[in-house]
Amino acid sequence: MTLIDYSLYLVTDRKLLPPGKDYFESLEQSLRGGVTIVQIREKDTDTAEFLDIALRSKDLCDRYKVPLIVNDRLDIALAVQADGLHVGQRDMPVSVARKLLPANTIIGVSCNNLQEIEKAIQDGADYVGIGAVWATTTKDLDKPVIGVRGVGEMLQRLDGTSIKAVAIGGIKSQNLLRTLHGSVSPNNHALDGVAVVSEIMGSLIPEQAAARLSELISSFKRSGCIHKALSVSSDYSVTTVIDGVVDLLNCVRERSPLIHQITNNVVIAQSANATIALGASPIMATTVQEMEDLAKIHGALLVNIGTLVPTAYEGMMAAGTFANARRKPVVFDPVGVGASEFRKKAVGGLLNTWQSSVIKGNAAELAALAGSNEVQSKGVDSVGSGFKDPVSFVRNVARKERKHSISSSCCVVVLSGKIDYISDGTNVAVLENGHELLSKMTGSGCISGSCIASYCAAAMSKAQMAEEDQGKMVIGDMFLGAIGGILALTISAELAAVRDDVKGPGTFFPALIDELSLLSSRIIRERARIQIL
Incomplete structure (x- = not known):
C-alpha cells in the first residue's frame, strides 16, 4: 500500500461554500494550499449527482497526487475507483466493505470511544477518525465531544498497531496546535493528522486557509512542544536549583514582568x-475582549478558578488560548476543583482548550484532577492525612500532564502543603520552608500562584534572551520558575512570622508583603531547605 499522508485531511461540504464560490475551484485551490488527503462527503445528494461530483473530484485529486476518500457510499467509491472509503458506526461494517473493495483500498471508520476503537482494530481498519474533539456546527452530534485529552486515551489503545489516527470535529487554526499538543497517549502516540471542514470549505481563499493550517502542522512537527524546559533531565542538583532561583529573583527585579491574573475575587488586592x-507588575483583568491584546504584553498568565462566574470563565478560556499562541507561561490553580461537578467540568473545559505550564494545587485539588x-476535599481545603507517597504522586501527575502537551514537553505540577512537592515528571523538588500562619490567612495558596507566575515570567524572559543570542527557539524553565515562586513566599513567611510587630494572622500579611519586597539572593541561599529527588 502507498504511504498515505494524513496530516491535513479535508472533508468536503458544499453547503459551507461562500456565495458564488464554485466547489471544484475551491477544491483545487485547497489542494494547491497543501491538503494531503480529501474525503468527499455528500449526505443529501442523489446518486447521479454524487457520482458526477466524485468523478470530477477524483480527477482533480489525481492531478495533485492526493488520495480521494468517499464517505459512506461504497458504490460511489467503486464507480470512481476511489483510494478509500470512510464509514461511520451505523454504516457498512469495515469487514464487509473490505471484501467488496479492491485490494489496498484505504478504509477508515469514525470512533468516539474506546469500544469503537476496539472494534476498528478487530475489523482491520486502516485509520480511525476520532471525534468530535471540539463542538462543531458542520455536523449534528449524537455523541459527546471528547476533548483533546480524551483523544490521548484512545490513541493509547492504538499503541502497537499500524492503524493511523485523525482527529475531527471543530478543528480550526485557532485550536489546531492545542489539538496536536494535547492529543498524545502516555506512550507518546501522537495524531497522524487532523480533519478540517469549515475553515477551508467556508473560505473565499481556500488556498491560503489550507496553507495556514499546513504551516501550523509543520511548525508543530518542527518544535515538538509549547513549554519545553531548558533541561528536562536528571541534571538538577540543590546547588544548580538555588543558583537558578537566585538568577530568577534578580531577573524579576530587573525586568518587572507584567503578570496577568484572573484570580479569586477574595484575594485580588493581596495577590496584586x-x-x-x-x-513584578500585576494586571487583574477578566474581560474576554481584552485577552488577545494582553497576551501581547504580559510575561505570564495566572488562571485561578476560585471565583468561577461565567464572564470570568470566558476570559479564562480566551486568555489561555492567546497565551499559548504567544508562548507565554500559563500557571493554573484549580481551586476547589473537587468541591462540585460544575468545577470539574469547567476545569476539564479549560485544560482541553489550552496547555498549562504549571498546575498548582493542594492535595485534594490534585487528587480530583x-x-x-x-x-x-472540604470546599477549597483538603481532608485527611495526605498522600502516602507524595513524591511518586506528584511525579506521576506531572508525567500524565506532560503527555497532553507532547512527548518532550513539560507541565510542572506543584503539590502545596506543609511540605511542597514540585515535579516536571522526572525530577521532584521537596521544599520544607514555610510557616503555619500562611494557613491561617485567606488566599495564601492564591498568592503562591502569583509568585510562581512572576518567576515563570522571568524564566521565559531569560529564555527569550538566549533565543536571541542563539538564533533558535528556547523555552523557559518552568520547573525552576515554580520552585522560585514557592521559595519566595515560604521563606518570606518564615521571616514575617518572627517579627516583633506580628501578633497573629491580622498583622502577618502586611509583614509578609514587607519581607517579599526585602527578599535577597543571600536570604534565599541561607534559608532554602530543599531536596532534589
Whole structure:
C-alpha cells in the first residue's frame, strides 16, 4: 500500500461554500494550499449527482497526487475507483466493505470511544477518525465531544498497531496546535493528522486557509512542544536549583514582568500587592475582549478558578488560548476543583482548550484532577492525612500532564502543603520552608500562584534572551520558575512570622508583603531547605 499522508485531511461540504464560490475551484485551490488527503462527503445528494461530483473530484485529486476518500457510499467509491472509503458506526461494517473493495483500498471508520476503537482494530481498519474533539456546527452530534485529552486515551489503545489516527470535529487554526499538543497517549502516540471542514470549505481563499493550517502542522512537527524546559533531565542538583532561583529573583527585579491574573475575587488586592512586592507588575483583568491584546504584553498568565462566574470563565478560556499562541507561561490553580461537578467540568473545559505550564494545587485539588480518592476535599481545603507517597504522586501527575502537551514537553505540577512537592515528571523538588500562619490567612495558596507566575515570567524572559543570542527557539524553565515562586513566599513567611510587630494572622500579611519586597539572593541561599529527588 502507498504511504498515505494524513496530516491535513479535508472533508468536503458544499453547503459551507461562500456565495458564488464554485466547489471544484475551491477544491483545487485547497489542494494547491497543501491538503494531503480529501474525503468527499455528500449526505443529501442523489446518486447521479454524487457520482458526477466524485468523478470530477477524483480527477482533480489525481492531478495533485492526493488520495480521494468517499464517505459512506461504497458504490460511489467503486464507480470512481476511489483510494478509500470512510464509514461511520451505523454504516457498512469495515469487514464487509473490505471484501467488496479492491485490494489496498484505504478504509477508515469514525470512533468516539474506546469500544469503537476496539472494534476498528478487530475489523482491520486502516485509520480511525476520532471525534468530535471540539463542538462543531458542520455536523449534528449524537455523541459527546471528547476533548483533546480524551483523544490521548484512545490513541493509547492504538499503541502497537499500524492503524493511523485523525482527529475531527471543530478543528480550526485557532485550536489546531492545542489539538496536536494535547492529543498524545502516555506512550507518546501522537495524531497522524487532523480533519478540517469549515475553515477551508467556508473560505473565499481556500488556498491560503489550507496553507495556514499546513504551516501550523509543520511548525508543530518542527518544535515538538509549547513549554519545553531548558533541561528536562536528571541534571538538577540543590546547588544548580538555588543558583537558578537566585538568577530568577534578580531577573524579576530587573525586568518587572507584567503578570496577568484572573484570580479569586477574595484575594485580588493581596495577590496584586504580593506581585508588586516581588518586583513584578500585576494586571487583574477578566474581560474576554481584552485577552488577545494582553497576551501581547504580559510575561505570564495566572488562571485561578476560585471565583468561577461565567464572564470570568470566558476570559479564562480566551486568555489561555492567546497565551499559548504567544508562548507565554500559563500557571493554573484549580481551586476547589473537587468541591462540585460544575468545577470539574469547567476545569476539564479549560485544560482541553489550552496547555498549562504549571498546575498548582493542594492535595485534594490534585487528587480530583488525577481521579484519586486518596485525599478528599472540604470546599477549597483538603481532608485527611495526605498522600502516602507524595513524591511518586506528584511525579506521576506531572508525567500524565506532560503527555497532553507532547512527548518532550513539560507541565510542572506543584503539590502545596506543609511540605511542597514540585515535579516536571522526572525530577521532584521537596521544599520544607514555610510557616503555619500562611494557613491561617485567606488566599495564601492564591498568592503562591502569583509568585510562581512572576518567576515563570522571568524564566521565559531569560529564555527569550538566549533565543536571541542563539538564533533558535528556547523555552523557559518552568520547573525552576515554580520552585522560585514557592521559595519566595515560604521563606518570606518564615521571616514575617518572627517579627516583633506580628501578633497573629491580622498583622502577618502586611509583614509578609514587607519581607517579599526585602527578599535577597543571600536570604534565599541561607534559608532554602530543599531536596532534589
